[in-house]
Amino acid sequence: MRVLALSDIHVDYQENYVWVQKLSSADYTNDVLLLAGDVCHDPDRFKAVLAMLRKKFFMVFFIPGNHDVWLHNKDRFDSLSKYHHILNMCASLDILTQPAKADGCGAGRGVWIVPLHGWYVKPEEGQSSLFFPKKEEDRTLQMWVDNRAVKWPLFPGGASAAEHLLNMNRPCLGRHYDAPVITFSHFLPRRELIFMTAEERKRARFPLVDPQPRFNFSRVAGCSGLDDQIRKIGSAVHVYGHQHRNRHRVIDGVHYISHCLGYPRERAAGRIADVAAGPRLILAVQNDQPV
Numbered sequence: 004m005r006v007l008a009l010s011d012i013h014v015d016y017q018e019n020y021v022w023v024q025k026l027s028s029a030d031y032t033n034d035v036l037l038l039a040g041d042v043c044h045d046p047d048r049f050k051a052v053l054a055m056l057r058k059k060f061f062m063v064f065f066i067p068g069n070h071d072v073w074l075h076n077k078d079r080f081d082s083l084s085k086y087h088h089i090l091n092m093c094a095s096l097d098i099l100t101q102p103a104k105a106d107g108c109g110a111g112r113g114v115w116i117v118p119l120h121g122w123y124v125k126p127e128e129g130q131s132s133l134f135f136p137k138k139e140e141d142r143t144l145q146m147w148v149d150n151r152a153v154k155w156p157l158f159p160g161g162a163s164a165a166e167h168l169l170n171m172n173r174p175c176l177g178r179h180y181d182a183p184v185i186t187f188s189h190f191l192p193r194r195e196l197i198f199m200t201a202e203e204r205k206r207a208r209f210p211l212v213d214p215q216p217r218f219n220f221s222r223v224a225g226c227s228g229l230d231d232q233i234r235k236i237g238s239a240v241h242v243y244g245h246q247h248r249n250r251h252r253v254i255d256g257v258h259y260i261s262h263c264l265g266y267p268r269e270r271a272a273g274r275i276a277d278v279a280a281g282p283r284l285i286l287a288v289q290n291d292q293p294v
């Protein structure tokens with residue numbers, strides 16, 4: 004059994020849809036896929052692609068991303084209703100959105116997979132924002148489509164979307180896990196994951212120019228509340244998506260890994276690399292031993 008990570012497949016791009024279609028139907032039948040959000044805002048294509056992935060993998064876990072809850076002409080509800088509609092659709096497809104143990108043939112100790120709901124916190128919304136100031140940024144975030152395509156209802160007690168969605172993880176926090184835990188979310192849990200390290204800058208195979216000087220991603224990157232939950236759960240590995248910049252870092256004992264397919268133009272520019280081979284291997288288990 005292998006555990007593999009993937010996110011941001013954005014199958015509204017035909018090239019990405021074909022990439023998913025071409026994933027082997029034989030290679031992953033013993034494997035567990037963690038799909039960390041941003042499949043598609045169109046519900047019909049979303050469902051078709053998740054059904055396709057379900058057939059290719061032994062188990063599929065999913066957590067929605069921001070693009071998944073964009074409201075489409077076909078949607079007559081708000082983004083929270085769409086969020087729950089997606090969770091129900093996943094249940095009908097046997098795609099897991101709650102903690103479950105993956106133990107291959109059932110003989111071993113296995114590994115717990117814990118999907119974490121979440122959203123980003125903008126700097127004006129609270130201390131758990133991952134905001135970092137940027138020169139020349141457009142503070143109004145005019146270019147951020149979520150501002151027009153995501154519509155949240157009023158949450159009880161005046162909670163923010165992030166607070167409401169993080170609260171949905173509460174049942175995962177206080178429980179005992181009898182095997183190592185891998186958590187995953189769509190959004191980033193820590194500010195330092197946003198930026199390239201000096202070593203990554205040295206190895207970069209693309210020009211180190213900011214493609215969007217007016218856009219400050221850190222305003223909508225994620226929230227530190229996610230990391231609080233990751234630490235409470237005692238996760239060994241956390242998989243995330245959203246930024247379309249693939250990383251592997253170890254911070255205070257936790258491996259943080261992102262493996263986004265992203266947009267065709269980002270791959271063409273070399274900003275997203277190493278996705279040609281498919282989902283990223285996180286863990287392989289043979290005779291109950293990690294290999």
Ligand SMILES: [Fe+2]
Binds near residue numbers: 011013068070245247
């Ligand atoms: Fe994305």
